[in-house]
Structure formats: C-alpha cells, structure tokens
Amino acid sequence: MLKVENVKKAFGGTIVLDGVNLTVNPGEVVSILGSSGSGKSTLIRCINGLEKLNAGRITVDDFDVSKPKELAEARKRSGTVFQLFNLYPHMSALQNITLAPIEVLKRPKAEAEAEGRALLASVGLGDRADAYPAQLSGGQRQRVGICRALAMQPRYLLLDEVTSALDPEMTSEVLDILAKLAKSGTTMVFVTHEIEFARQISNRIVFLEKGVLLVDLPTAEFFSAEGGLAQPRVAQFLSKMRKD
Amino acid sequence: MRLDLTILAPHLGFLAEGALLTAQVCALALIGSVVLGMLVAIARTSQRKWLNRLAFAYVDLFRNVPFIVQLFFFYYGLPEIGIYIDAFTTGVVALSISGGAYASDAIRAGILAIDDGIIEAAEVSGLSQGTTFTRIVLPIALRTSIRPLGSVLINMILTSSILSTITLNELTGNAKIVASDTFRPFEVYVVLLVVYASLTYLVSLGITLLHRWLNRDMQEQVN
Amino acid sequence: MRYTEFTPFDLWLLAQGLGVTVGLFLVTSLIGVAIGVLWGVVRFYRVPVLMQVITFVAEVLKNSPVLVQLFLVFFGFPAFFKLNMTPVNAAIITLSLNTAAFVYVIAVSSIESIGRDQVEAARVFGLSRWQVLRHVIAPQAMAFSIGPLTALLVNQLQVTSLISVIGVMDLSKIGANLNLRTLKPFIVWTAVGILYYLAAKLVATLGAKLEKRLRAHSAFRGL
Numbered sequence A: 001m002l003k004v005e006n007v008k009k010a011f012g013g014t015i016v017l018d019g020v021n022l023t024v025n026p027g028e029v030v031s032i033l034g035s036s037g038s039g040k041s042t043l044i045r046c047i048n049g050l051e052k053l054n055a056g057r058i059t060v061d062d063f064d065v066s067k068p069k070e071l072a073e074a075r076k077r078s079g080t081v082f083q084l085f086n087l088y089p090h091m092s093a094l095q096n097i098t099l100a101p102i103e104v105l106k107r108p109k110a111e112a113e114a115e116g117r118a119l120l121a122s123v124g125l126g127d128r129a130d131a132y133p134a135q136l137s138g139g140q141r142q143r144v145g146i147c148r149a150l151a152m153q154p155r156y157l158l159l160d161e162v163t164s165a166l167d168p169e170m171t172s173e174v175l176d177i178l179a180k181l182a183k184s185g186t187t188m189v190f191v192t193h194e195i196e197f198a199r200q201i202s203n204r205i206v207f208l209e210k211g212v213l214l215v216d217l218p219t220a221e222f223f224s225a226e227g228g229l230a231q232p233r234v235a236q237f238l239s240k241m242r243k244d
Numbered sequence B: 001m002r003l004d005l006t007i008l009a010p011h012l013g014f015l016a017e018g019a020l021l022t023a024q025v026c027a028l029a030l031i032g033s034v035v036l037g038m039l040v041a042i043a044r045t046s047q048r049k050w051l052n053r054l055a056f057a058y059v060d061l062f063r064n065v066p067f068i069v070q071l072f073f074f075y076y077g078l079p080e081i082g083i084y085i086d087a088f089t090t091g092v093v094a095l096s097i098s099g100g101a102y103a104s105d106a107i108r109a110g111i112l113a114i115d116d117g118i119i120e121a122a123e124v125s126g127l128s129q130g131t132t133f134t135r136i137v138l139p140i141a142l143r144t145s146i147r148p149l150g151s152v153l154i155n156m157i158l159t160s161s162i163l164s165t166i167t168l169n170e171l172t173g174n175a176k177i178v179a180s181d182t183f184r185p186f187e188v189y190v191v192l193l194v195v196y197a198s199l200t201y202l203v204s205l206g207i208t209l210l211h212r213w214l215n216r217d218m219q220e221q222v223n
Numbered sequence C: 001m002r003y004t005e006f007t008p009f010d011l012w013l014l015a016q017g018l019g020v021t022v023g024l025f026l027v028t029s030l031i032g033v034a035i036g037v038l039w040g041v042v043r044f045y046r047v048p049v050l051m052q053v054i055t056f057v058a059e060v061l062k063n064s065p066v067l068v069q070l071f072l073v074f075f076g077f078p079a080f081f082k083l084n085m086t087p088v089n090a091a092i093i094t095l096s097l098n099t100a101a102f103v104y105v106i107a108v109s110s111i112e113s114i115g116r117d118q119v120e121a122a123r124v125f126g127l128s129r130w131q132v133l134r135h136v137i138a139p140q141a142m143a144f145s146i147g148p149l150t151a152l153l154v155n156q157l158q159v160t161s162l163i164s165v166i167g168v169m170d171l172s173k174i175g176a177n178l179n180l181r182t183l184k185p186f187i188v189w190t191a192v193g194i195l196y197y198l199a200a201k202l203v204a205t206l207g208a209k210l211e212k213r214l215r216a217h218s219a220f221r222g223l
C-alpha cells in the first residue's frame, strides 16, 4: 500500500501541498487531475523522495520516505516516469534500462540485458536497443523511460504527465503501452491531462486544487452529476479541458 | 640579411628530440591536470563548505600567479624540504598543477550544465551518489568539456616552453642551443614560432575531431 | 653574489621589481590595446591584403609561446637586422604585439556582436562608415569588450614575468636574484607570488568596476 497522510509542502512562503491524504492499493490505477500549478508534480516528487515533506507522512509498503534509512527501500518499490524523459544521454536505450538493475539490485549483467531487451520488445522497440536517446523520437524516448522504470520491477509506477511533451501520434504510442500495463494489473499513480484516457484506465480519480485534494472518487462516480461534477471546480476544469 | 633556413638542416634531428620531450611532458601533464581538475571540480560542486573554499582558493591562486613563479617555487623549493626530483618531473608536476586549475573550471562548467532531471532520474532509481557521479555526471561532463579541455592542452603546450628555464631540453630548450651554436637566432626562432603555431593548430583540429567522435551518439540524428 | 640573509633593503628591491613589472605592463597594455583596436578597424573596413596579413600575424602570435617571441625579438632581430636591442625594448615590443593579437580578437568579436541590422540602419540614415564606427559601434563594443579585456589583461600581467628570462629587472628577476643570494626559495617565491597575486586582483577589480560603470552608462543611453 502506498499511503500519503496529511502531507504539507511549501516552497518558501507558498504552500503547495496543504494536508493531502491519498491511499493507493496494489493493483489500482489512480489518476491525479488538476490544473497546472495545483501541486501534482510536487506530490509525485514527495512520494519518490525528491522533495522533503514539511509535515505528514508518506509510506511505500510501510517504508517511510522521510526516514533516510527507509528511503532506499521505498524507492526500490516505486518507479518514476518523467515528463521530459530524463534519459541518460550518453547511454544506449538498453544501457539506460540496465544501469540501475545492475548497480542497485546487483543483477548479473547478462540477465539484466536479456530482461531489458524483452522490455524493449514489449514496447515495440526491440530493434532500437543500441540507439542513443538523441537518435530516438520523443515517443520512443518515453517508451524507453517506461522500460527503465519497469526494469526495477516496482510495485508502484509513478507517472507525471508522461505524454505532455509529445505530439498526438506519439502520445497514443505511449498511452497504448500504459493501457496494456493497467490491464495487466500494474499499480499506477498517473498524473495526466488526458481525461478520456484516465477515464478508461483508472479505478479512481482524484482532483487536486491549490494543494488540496478536493475529490477522491471511483472513476464512474467522478464523472457523474451527483459525484465529481457536483463540485463546481471539477466541472469547470473538465469543461475547460474538453474545450481545449 | 638573407633568410637562409638550410642552415637548420643538420639540427633537425636534435630539434625533433626536443619536440618529443615537449610532447611527453605535455601528455603526462594533461593526464595530471585532468585528474586534478576532476577532483577539484568535484570539490567545488560538493556541499561541504570548507572543501568548496579550499578548491576555490587553489584555482584562484594558481590562475593569478605567473607560471614561472610557480615553477621556480617547486624547482628551487622542493629540494629545500628534501624532495629531489629532476627537471622533467618538476615540469610535469608544475604544469599539472597549473593546468589543473584551468581544467577544473572546464569540468565544473560541464557538471553544472547537466540537466537536473537526469540526476533526479538516477536518484529515484536508487543509484548511490558515487555511482551517479562516476557513471552519469562525469562521463557527460567530460564529453561536453572536451573543447575547453583542448584549450587547456594548447595553453599547456605553449607554457611548456618555459620549462627551458629550469634546464629541461624540450623544444625551446634545444632551439636555444641550436641558436647559439649556429649564431642564427633569427632563423631558429622564426621556425620555432611556426612550428609551435602549426603544432597547436593540429592539436585543435584533433580536439574538434575528438569532440565530434565522443559526442556522436549525443547528437540529434535526422532520420 | 655571496649567500646572505635577507636585509630590509630587499623589500625595496622587491618594490622596485614590482614597479618595473607594473610599469611595463601598463605601457605594453596601452600600446597593445591601441594596435589591436587599429587592426580591428582595418578588418572593419575590409582593407585587402593588410587584413589577411594581420589575421595571420595575430594567429601566429596567439598560438606560439611568448618566450619564443621574446627570444626572436631579443636575440633574433639584432642578429638579422643588425640593430641594437635592449632587454626593455625587446620586452616592450614583444608584449605589446602579443597583447595586440588578443585585443584584435576581442575587438573583432565585439564589433561583430553588434547586429548588422543596426549598422545597416545607421547607414540608411546616411551616416558614413566612420560615423557608424564612431557613434554606433564604438560605444557598444566598448561595453561588450571590457569583460574579456579585463580577463586578458590579468593574464598579460602574468605574461610579463617572462621578460625576466632576457634580463629585465622585473619582479620575477628580483625574485631570482634574491633566491640565488639567500637560498630561501620558499620565502622568496611566496613573497613574489603574493605580489603578483595582489596585482592581478587589483587589475580584475578595476576592470569589474569599469565594466559596471560602462554597462550602466550604455544601458542609460539605450533608453
């Protein structure tokens, strides 16, 4: 279980997360919606330990990310996919994927590479293992980014607007893969602006507004008139996003 | 007043010997200054304040004191404290230390230019700071700082001529001997200027090629 | 010279050496900047042949050791042209030209930093090429170049130390003499190093101040 309890985070004087509570159970896909600047990325960065909490607690399978001794374990259980890919530019696709398994999990190189190649094949990049990030399209880069996270066999996959930097065609390349992952039972925390897609794959949808989790509902309820849409901010947000 | 370069012909072998020594000194000092530059760049980007200050002091000092003063400090000073090393070693050490100050700036700039996101990706995947540094930060920084490091090398080749003042018979040292043997200093030094200029030109060509080759995978490829 | 302890008079010697260093630095910097800017203007007017000659000479001066340039002027010129050359004259000629080569590069890039459209716009208004240079380019280029120029001069101050090799009684030569006489290399070269360091810092500080002023000035005029 991934638990976010009453988390507060401020940068200088500005409060970015103001008492956020969220629980993600194994096997669930939870989408996080919210307008830009609402604190979605910050929440993800708190979960993977890139930002320190000001108050509250985040545990990943009972490992507290705020405790230096437990952070490593917590991080082993989550994998992050970034908006701007953040691939290692001097390493091939395969090297990007196998670095952490070999260095952190101490997997034998041959095994790690075999698994890396299998992962690449599963996202349709079987023939691009030796390509460098600069030689790949955006969609291909992000697929490598997903493989890199999956190679650590995380219990929870954290995805922060992973298609925002991609054009529509590449976006669907990546979303297809995420849909497959969701179907196979991968647990995901999915920050996105792709509302329709979120609706298809999510078990639950939460809505973040100015650092506060306004709504946390099962997907069907979130889009129903008495459920999420009863919240004026959510209704506003959805109609604005649909227009765009 | 006739420029007669043929008088140099019998001395070409001797001059080549000097050039070889120059190449050896510079090659060793290049290694020394890149290693030193790397360590100092690490120190300058580290969180520890005292380490930071120490590294900055080193760079500041050796960039603001003439090389010949540094060289004499080592050459005359080291025997004083019981360290007897020959002119060749002294030259390599002095060039390494002074080159290291410049190399560290180049490498530091390369480190600072690395996208934070890349480091964060390494961090969340559980890589230790040490591994992140050796496998990601340093390889990227060295690739991007090849050009400025090339300038350090070119500067080093020019500076190595000063080693002739501590009796090291590198290219300039041997040229001095030829000049006084032949009584033709003008011819000797004109040729020497051209030789150095061509040498550094070749090195800079080499650097450009090396830069291209090392970054061949990091360049956008139109396909 | 007999080995003897330090005397208070040695301080006076060091001060004299520093005076010679600073004096020659100032003189050669002024001449060098003047020549370098002049070369830049020649290039601006695209004077045929002369422009190519200047570019070639500047390249050779930039890419060869100053020590060899000094030897050429001090030993080579008298032998070849049958003229008299004092160490101080050789120093002034060499350092000035060397500085000029680097100033030339700065001048060219400063002039190029000013957009062609600005120059063309001014020409359309009917300003002559000279007027454009004087009123449009010069003020902006000055503000642009003061940073690189300061860095260059800090470097050239250190380069002056090489003239000690041909016997000019500058700070380094005084250091060498004291070193021979007292056999206390650490103290001597540390003292000499500190003096150079302080002088370099002074040049850097003055340059930074001037840059701040010029930038404020040109920003104001830009309004």
Ligand SMILES: Nc1ncnc2c1ncn2[C@@H]1O[C@H](COP(=O)(O)OP(=O)(O)O)[C@@H](O)[C@H]1O
Binding pocket: A011, A016, A034, A035, A036, A037, A038, A039, A040, A041, A042, A043
């Ligand atoms: N490192 C930071 N320093 C200061 N402010 C930050 C920092 N990171 C994010 N913020 C601020 O926090 C708020 C939320 O940012 P973010 O979590 O990126 O929002 P979202 O991902 O929902 O668009 C924004 O107002 C942003 O400016």
Ligand SMILES: [Mg+2]
Binding pocket: A040, A041, A042, A161
């Ligand atoms: Mg965001």
